[in-house]
Amino acid sequence: MRVALFLTCVNDTLYPDTGRAVVKLLTRLGVEVDFPMTQTCCGQAHYNTGYRHEAEPLARHFSDVFGEYEAIVTPSGSCGAMVRELYPRMGERARAEGRGDSLAATLAPVVPKTYELTEFLVDVLGVTDVGAYYPHTVTYHPTCHGLRGLGLGDRPRRLLRAVKGLELVELPGAEECCGFGGTFALKNADVSAAMGADKVRNAASTGAEVLCAADNSCLMHIGGTMARLSTGMRPVHIAEILASTEEEPAV
Amino acid sequence: MSGRDRILGRVRRALADVPPDEVPYEQALQRDYLREHGARSVEETVELLAENLADYRAIVHRTTSKELADVIGRLLSERGSKSVLVPSGLDAEWLGRTDAGRADDRAESTPAELDRVESVVTGCAVAVAETGTIVLDGSPDQGRRRITLVPDHHICVVRVPEQVVSSVPQALERLDPARPLTWISGPSATSDIELDRVEGVHGPRTLEVILVSDSSEGRG
Amino acid sequence: MSGTYLGMPAFPKAAHEAVRNETLRGNLRHATHTIRAKRATAVAEVSDWALLREAGKRIKDHTLRHLDRYLVQLEESVTAAGGTVHWAADAGEANRIVAELVKATGESEVVKVKSMATQEIGLNEALEAEGIRAYETDLAELIVQLGKDRPSHILVPAIHRNRGEIRDIFRSEMSEWGRPAPEDLTDTPAELAEAARLHLREKFLRAKVGISGANFMIAETGTLVVVESEGNGRMCLTLPETLISVVGIEKILPTWRDLEVFLQTLPRSSTAERMNPYTSMWTGTTDEDGPRNFHLVLLDNGRTDTLADEVGRQALRCIRCSACLNVCPVYERAGGHAYGSVYPGPIGAILSPQLRGTGSEIDASLPYASSLCGACYEVCPVAIDIPEVLVHLRERIVEGGPATREGNKVVLKPAKGHAAERAAMRAARWAFSHPGALRTGQRMASRTRRLHPRTLPGPGKAWSGSRDLPTVPAEPFRDWWQRTGGGKGGAK
Numbered sequence: 019m020r021v022a023l024f025l026t027c028v029n030d031t032l033y034p035d036t037g038r039a040v041v042k043l044l045t046r047l048g049v050e051v052d053f054p055m056t057q058t059c060c061g062q063a064h065y066n067t068g069y070r071h072e073a074e075p076l077a078r079h080f081s082d083v084f085g086e087y088e089a090i091v092t093p094s095g096s097c098g099a100m101v102r103e104l105y106p107r108m109g110e111r112a113r114a115e116g117r118g119d120s121l122a123a124t125l126a127p128v129v130p131k132t133y134e135l136t137e138f139l140v141d142v143l144g145v146t147d148v149g150a151y152y153p154h155t156v157t158y159h160p161t162c163h164g165l166r167g168l169g170l171g172d173r174p175r176r177l178l179r180a181v182k183g184l185e186l187v188e189l190p191g192a193e194e195c196c197g198f199g200g201t202f203a204l205k206n207a208d209v210s211a212a213m214g215a216d217k218v219r220n221a222a223s224t225g226a227e228v229l230c231a232a233d234n235s236c237l238m239h240i241g242g243t244m245a246r247l248s249t250g251m252r253p254v255h256i257a258e259i260l261a262s263t264e265e266e267p268a269v
Numbered sequence: 270m271s272g273r274d275r276i277l278g279r280v281r282r283a284l285a286d287v288p289p290d291e292v293p294y295e296q297a298l299q300r301d302y303l304r305e306h307g308a309r310s311v312e313e314t315v316e317l318l319a320e321n322l323a324d325y326r327a328i329v330h331r332t333t334s335k336e337l338a339d340v341i342g343r344l345l346s347e348r349g350s351k352s353v354l355v356p357s358g359l360d361a362e363w364l365g366r367t368d369a370g371r372a373d374d375r376a377e378s379t380p381a382e383l384d385r386v387e388s389v390v391t392g393c394a395v396a397v398a399e400t401g402t403i404v405l406d407g408s409p410d411q412g413r414r415r416i417t418l419v420p421d422h423h424i425c426v427v428r429v430p431e432q433v434v435s436s437v438p439q440a441l442e443r444l445d446p447a448r449p450l451t452w453i454s455g456p457s458a459t460s461d462i463e464l465d466r467v468e469g470v471h472g473p474r475t476l477e478v479i480l481v482s483d484s485s486e487g488r489g
Numbered sequence: 490m491s492g493t494y495l496g497m498p499a500f501p502k503a504a505h506e507a508v509r510n511e512t513l514r515g516n517l518r519h520a521t522h523t524i525r526a527k528r529a530t531a532v533a534e535v536s537d538w539a540l541l542r543e544a545g546k547r548i549k550d551h552t553l554r555h556l557d558r559y560l561v562q563l564e565e566s567v568t569a570a571g572g573t574v575h576w577a578a579d580a581g582e583a584n585r586i587v588a589e590l591v592k593a594t595g596e597s598e599v600v601k602v603k604s605m606a607t608q609e610i611g612l613n614e615a616l617e618a619e620g621i622r623a624y625e626t627d628l629a630e631l632i633v634q635l636g637k638d639r640p641s642h643i644l645v646p647a648i649h650r651n652r653g654e655i656r657d658i659f660r661s662e663m664s665e666w667g668r669p670a671p672e673d674l675t676d677t678p679a680e681l682a683e684a685a686r687l688h689l690r691e692k693f694l695r696a697k698v699g700i701s702g703a704n705f706m707i708a709e710t711g712t713l714v715v716v717e718s719e720g721n722g723r724m725c726l727t728l729p730e731t732l733i734s735v736v737g738i739e740k741i742l743p744t745w746r747d748l749e750v751f752l753q754t755l756p757r758s759s760t761a762e763r764m765n766p767y768t769s770m771w772t773g774t775t776d777e778d779g780p781r782n783f784h785l786v787l788l789d790n791g792r793t794d795t796l797a798d799e800v801g802r803q804a805l806r807c808i809r810c811s812a813c814l815n816v817c818p819v820y821e822r823a824g825g826h827a828y829g830s831v832y833p834g835p836i837g838a839i840l841s842p843q844l845r846g847t848g849s850e851i852d853a854s855l856p857y858a859s860s861l862c863g864a865c866y867e868v869c870p871v872a873i874d875i876p877e878v879l880v881h882l883r884e885r886i887v888e889g890g891p892a893t894r895e896g897n898k899v900v901l902k903p904a905k906g907h908a909a910e911r912a913a914m915r916a917a918r919w920a921f922s923h924p925g926a927l928r929t930g931q932r933m934a935s936r937t938r939r940l941h942p943r944t945l946p947g948p949g950k951a952w953s954g955s956r957d958l959p960t961v962p963a964e965p966f967r968d969w970w971q972r973t974g975g976g977k978g979g980a981k
Contacts, residue, residue, distance in 0.1 A: 025966055027921065027927070029966065030931070030965050030966045030967055031931050031934065031961075031965050031966075032959050032961065032962065033959075033962070033966075034962050034964065034965055034966035034969055035962070037966035037969075037970075038966070038969065038976060041975065041976050042976065045976075051975070052975075053966075053967070053970045053975060055924065055967060055970075055971070056924045057924070058920075058921040058922070058924055058927050059917070059921040059927075061918075061921075063914075063917070064914055064917070064918060065880065066861060066880055066883075067883060067887070067910070067914065068856075068880065068882075068883030068884040068885075068886060068887040068888065069884070069887060069888070069911075069914045069918075070880075070884050070888075071888065072914050072915060072918040073918075075918060075922055076918060076921050076922065079921070079922055107877070111800075114799060162860070162861070162862035162863055162864075163861075163863070166862070166863035166864070166866070166867055167863060193864075194818050194862075194864075195818045195860050195862035195864070197818070197860060198860065199859070199860025199861055199862065200860075200861070201857075201910075202857065202859065202860040202861070203951075203952060203956075204948075204951040204952060205501060205857045205951075206500065206501050206504060206819070206857065206858060207501070207950075207951040207952070207954060207955065208501065208504055208505045208508045209501075209504050209508060209819050209822050209823050209858075210860070210955075211508075211954070211955035211956070212508045212514075212822045213818050213819075213822060213860070214955065214956065215955070238959050239956060241957075241959070242952075242955075242956030242957040242958065242959065243955060243956050245956075245957040246955060246956055246957055271576065272575070272576035272577055272578050272582055273564075273576040275576075275578050275896065276560070276576050276578055276738065276787070276789045276793065277557050277560065277561070278896070279578075279789065279793035279794075279797075279896040280556050280557045280560065280738075280793050280796065281557050282793075282797065282893075282896070283793050283794075283796040283797035283802075283893065284554060284555075284556065284557070284796065286799055287554045287555070291554065291555070294551060294743055294744075297547065297551055298544065298547050298548060298551065299544070299547075300544060301540055301544075302537045302540040302541045302544055302750070303536070303537045303540075306534075306535060306536060306537070307536075321763060325762070325763075325766070376777040379694075380693065380694040380695075380728050381694050381695075384690070384694055397764075399763065400763040400764035401763060401764065402764045407775065407778055413727075413777070413778040413779070414723065414726075414727040414769075414778055414779055415727045415728055415778075415779075418720060418723045418724065418727060418728075419728075437748075437749055437752050437753050437764075438746075438749035441745065441746060441748055441749050441752075446707065446710040446712045446745050446770065446772055447570070447710070447772050448772075448775075449769075449770070449771050449772075449775045449778055449779060450768075450769070450770040450771075451723065451767065451768070451769055451770075452752075452764070452767065452768035452769075452770075453766065453767060454762070454763070454764040454765065454766050454767075455766050456766065457718070457719055457720040457766055457767070458718050458719070458766045459628045459682055459718055459719045460524075460644075460645065460718065460760050461627070461628040461629035461632070461645050461647060461719075462628070462652055462655060462678040462681060462682070463516070463519060463520050463523070463648075463651060463652060463678070464520040464521075464523050464524045464645055464648065465523060465678060466760075466762075467678040467679055467682050469679065469682055469683070469686070470628060470682050470685065470686055470718075470719035470720055470721070471626075471686055471689065471690070471693070471719050471720035471721045471723075471724055472719070472720025472723060472766070472767060473720075
């Protein structure tokens with residue numbers, strides 16, 4: 019199976035470790051991974067801030083870059099939801115604006131074959147035990163676009179429970195938004211910070227060493243808040259936990 | 270231009286995108302939700318009604334038609350009611366065992382006069398088991414809407430099983446929208462203080478529901 | 490809408506104060522978390538919830554798409570049943586109609602059932618100006634009216650007040666309006682409810698005019714429906730001689746049977762009950778039972794403008810249950826007043842800028858008052874995709890474009906104050922369309938990473954005021970990939 023890694027611009031620039039972890043994990047599971055070098059950004063930040071028309075060329079570019087692959091895997095719930103939920107909507111809106119079917123037709127091929135990482139593991143590869151080892155106490159925060167947008171359900175937790183050495187503790191108020199929300203974090207910084215502080219307090223109350231999520235954008239906000247509140251907890255992307263083995267443990 | 274023409278004109282312009290030949294209503298709408306929730310015997314449905322009424326703090330009694338007058342008499346006397354409002358078509362036998370003074374449901378009565386009456390006894394149009402609701406439709410055994418509102422104590426008689434339905438959809442089928450309808454689920458309540466439910470504001474603070482079955486069935 | 494909200498500051502500014510108010514935060518957290526859990530239980534009892542939700546959405550969509558037809562049908566049925574129908578294009582018209590109707594009765598006071606529509610048009614203030622005193626009779630509305638406060642929640646307008654604050658308001662203010670609160674009033678909810686009962690009873694018993702809204706109006710039968718808990722609604726709907734109902738035109742349902750959906754979904758979504766204590770249904774007037782005169786005032790006030798927007802019109806499906814407020818993490822922390830409207834929370838953030846337009850500071854800021862977490866959409870009993878409409882309205886603000894205001898098609902200019910953001914978005918789009926440029930930028934960031942501060946000055950403080958910045962890695966992923974051939978040969 020020829021699988022393209024859609025890493026996302028945020029991960030590419032700021033979190034290359036997550037990208038390396040996805041490659042390591044998928045390779046270990048026998049998947050041939052390619053990273054198309056011309057990939058950039060799915061356009062989510064543009065779209066969600068109200069710049070849909072600026073997002074359109076990015077979506078077309080995405081489709082050009084990834085259209086030929088059998089599957090597109092991304093370690094980001096929100097970027098996955100952008101492609102799966104919002105690309106079809108962009109096509110519909112263009113049609114409603116009298117611009118024909120061209121955008122919808124261009125974007126259609128990538129929509130059904132884009133998978134968030136944990137979905138790809140559980141639904142496509144059919145594995146929950148990926149042979150990982152991670153001897154730490156972990157609490158899991160389901161990010162909103164993964165939870166409510168893509169409907170990831172308990173897939174991430176099932177994967178985490180199968181990790182050797184990992185103790186999973188439930189996060190109180192897990193399904194509440196962490197307060198990131200893209201430009202919301204800047205435009206409504208006070209409310210965003212209050213939500214982040216509550217999320218971090220809840221996480222700290224579990225006594226876990228690590229707060230895990232499947233989206234580095236949210237982890238950037240939660241982790242930045244953790245550092246500021248000096249909780250001693252670490253934010254870690256789920257790919258890095260699942261990539262960790264006894265032979266090559268994650269730090 | 271009248272307000273009517275202006276608004277209708279705006280609505281029509283706003284809906285310019287809607288094709289004129291859209292599928293008719295009942296075809297467009299699939300009513301594929303349930304007519305009732307779960308399969309229950311008649312007796313189980315009555316039991317559920319009793320449970321749900323009690324869950325919202327109505328006081329539920331069960332009796333037979335033969336003993337109904339005794340039960341009503343006892344409830345009024347336990348309450349210490351000296352006066353009771355009576356809808357014009359209420360079965361006279363129901364109040365055969367009480368000393369409370371009768372106040373008739375009359376158009377001339379003022380709200381202040383009704384406020385001096387302590388209790389009211391009525392029948393009902395239908396009762397809904399799944400929600401613990403009784404519905405009044407202003408029939409002669411139920412009277413004007415205000416008589417079950419102003420007095421602080423309402424005794425409502427439900428004939429079981431014939432007046433009981435399982436669900437809201439079934440209740441609507443039995444009701445006539447041309448009549449003034451009052452759906453009652455427990456005594457007056459509010460959630461306005463910290464979103465916590467407290468019983469007892471403006472409507473009757475005590476709601477007693479008597480589920481009465483035919484004497485021949487011999488239910489105690 | 491009501492003048493009360495003119496000149497409200499933008500949402501972030503109002504929220505800035507609210508998040509620092511510990512009492513408010515505590516009150517809201519307590520109340521919203523209580524109702525959240527209860528709602529989940531009430532909804533879980535109904536196995537066909539998803540089907541009811543879908544049916545509710547379809548019924549409302551169909552009605553909206555043929556609203557002209559149903560409005561005319563409703564008018565016919567209400568008139569045939571003995572009611573009189575009035576049409577009000579805006580708040581001013583509605584207030585004038587109601588004031589004239591009240592004056593025609595010779596009365597100078599009215600009792601009111603809680604109604605969002607009359608709040609929206611500022612009816613009480615308009616009546617006051619005409620020498621008519623309007624008494625709010627819903628407990629929470631009473632608390633707001635006595636406290637000279639503003640509502641902060643759709644269902645529970647005084648949700649921002651805890652029991653101690655309510656007791657203080659009752660003690661100090663009730664005597665101004667009528668029967669005073671008992672001297673020894675405590676803060677137990679039962680005693681507070683009893684005080685309200687006694688205070689309002691004298692008003693109910695002497696009232697000659699009642700004013701209400703309605704939750705539903707049935708086009709086929711002319712029936713109006715009011716869903717309530719306390720019995721104040723029944724008092725206002727049945728004791729007075731004249732009843733005036735002010736109802737938004739979107740509250741129509743085509744058929745009697747449609748109630749079977751909404752009488753199941755509304756109570757469970759709203760107060761988290763299987764059924765609310767009282768629901769009143771009336772069709773015109775009934776001989777010798779209830780009001781002799783019934784007037785229905787159909788209100789537009791921005792609804793047709795909202796209807797003209799193909800994406801935004803779904804907001805008109807709203808049945809005012811307030812489930813979206815109760816689950817919203819932003820509402821919980823910012824409180825209802827920050828939304829600068831009688832419609833707070835997620836639904837308010839999409840309703841107010843459509844009903845009022847995006848011209849004011851507050852209305853232009855509301856579409857951004859959300860992290861787009863989607864919790865509101867998940868609980869909405871008529872499946873309003875609130876995040877979708879929020880994003881759509883953001884687009885209207887930054888890009889401008891066609892809209893409808895007071896029935897006229899207009900072309901909005903892009904809002905001021907977004908110039909820097911617009912430039913940044915364009916630049917980012919350009920860079921993302923040119924992978925080479927993106928790569929240059931990433932490398933520059935990596936090379937200068939030791940110089941990056943952990944906090945930022947100026948506008949960057951919005952992030953770094955509460956959060957550390959991430960550390961830029963030594964190389965972006967794509968450089969590693971290229972350098973190592975995709976990590977083959979064990980390169981790290």
